Amino acid sequence: MKSNYKNCTFFTSAANLSGCPESIREVAFAGRSNAGKSSALNYLTQQKIAKTSKTPGRTQLINFFALDEGYFLVDLPGYGYAKVSRTTREAWQQNLTDYLAAREPLIGLVIVMDCRHPFQPIDEMMLDFCGEVNLLAHVVLTKADKLSRSQQQQTLIRAENRLRRDWDFASAQLLSSSKKQGAETLSRVLDDWLYTDYSSLDSPYPDSPDDGLGDEFDSEFDSELDDELENGLDNGLDDDLANHPSDTQTKDDAC
Ligand SMILES: Nc1nc2c(ncn2[C@@H]2O[C@H](COP(=O)(O)OP(=O)(O)OP(=O)(O)O)[C@@H](O)[C@H]2O)c(=O)[nH]1
Numbered sequence: 274m275k276s277n278y279k280n281c282t283f284f285t286s287a288a289n290l291s292g293c294p295e296s297i298r299e300v301a302f303a304g305r306s307n308a309g310k311s312s313a314l315n316y317l318t319q320q321k322i323a324k325t326s327k328t329p330g331r332t333q334l335i336n337f338f339a340l341d342e343g344y345f346l347v348d349l350p351g352y353g354y355a356k357v358s359r360t361t362r363e364a365w366q367q368n369l370t371d372y373l374a375a376r377e378p379l380i381g382l383v384i385v386m387d388c389r390h391p392f393q394p395i396d397e398m399m400l401d402f403c404g405e406v407n408l409l410a411h412v413v414l415t416k417a418d419k420l421s422r423s424q425q426q427q428t429l430i431r432a433e434n435r436l437r438r439d440w441d442f443a444s445a446q447l448l449s450s451s452k453k454q455g456a457e458t459l460s461r462v463l464d465d466w467l468y469t470d471y472s473s474l475d476s477p478y479p480d481s482p483d484d485g486l487g488d489e490f491d492s493e494f495d496s497e498l499d500d501e502l503e504n505g506l507d508n509g510l511d512d513d514l515a516n517h518p519s520d521t522q523t524k525d526d527a528c
Pocket residue numbers: 304305306307308309310311312313324325326327328329330331332333349350351352354415416417418419448449450451452513514515516517518519520
């Protein structure tokens with residue numbers, strides 16, 4: 274089945290896991306602050322449904338966008354934004370961790386990375402996390418328009434090699450929201466994830482091996498992710514504060 278992403282509509286915002294709506298299946302856009310998550314969603318849906326901003330930290334709630342009945346795309350707050358008060362940051366990162374670790378209908382993460390600074394430690398941690406909890410993962414290298422054609426190709430090849438080596442369950446693509454490049458590939462991946470019947474499989478990965486490390490490791494891993502989200506944040510890469518045609522604040526109740 275294919276979704277018509279143009280018909281996607283804003284559904285609700287949740288401050289934390291308990292505020293999330295009932296859902297059959299959902300895919301979340303995760304990534305460092307300012308990486309281009311909300312812009313990618315707007316480009317994919319050809320609408321200005323998610324708030325974007327040149328100021329990192331624009332998206333502060335878990336925002337649900339409805340596709341077909343019970344199917345959602347989710348725009349997450351960025352990780353890596355340290356320029357809010359410590360209390361706000363901790364609460365916000367805790368809500369994000371809870372969502373990622375415990376949200377049942379969540380089937381996969383689109384991990385959005387600025388193509389000029391891919392695979393930051395927190396991105397790597399996210400990929401590890403996906404492998405650990407059997408979440409599907411697709412890396413979207415955004416702002417491709419900032420690179421020449423040959424740099425784009427090099428960046429994609431490097432990313433694919435990196436994934437093959439360390440996270441072989443994950444795929445990658447380039448995307449530019451401003452130059453409208455990459456939405457078709459992204460929609461194919463999402464269609465595949467959202468509408469494949471996984472009911473006969475234990476895991477979305479047909480042959481994903483059990484790491485044999487057991488539950489104790491899982492909870493250690495969750496708390497490591499917590500720490501990373503809380504502390505290993507702003508490394509000064511938020512240098513792309515250039516305005517972009519899709520910078521808007523269209524949906525007052527979503528952020
Ligand atoms: N040149 C270019 N700029 C982009 C692209 N995508 C996003 N941007 C710009 O990058 C900035 C951040 O974009 P957002 O989509 O708000 O980023 P975000 O990841 O949702 O950020 P948070 O909500 O803070 O986590 C904005 O100034 C966008 O205009 C792109 O493909 N090309």
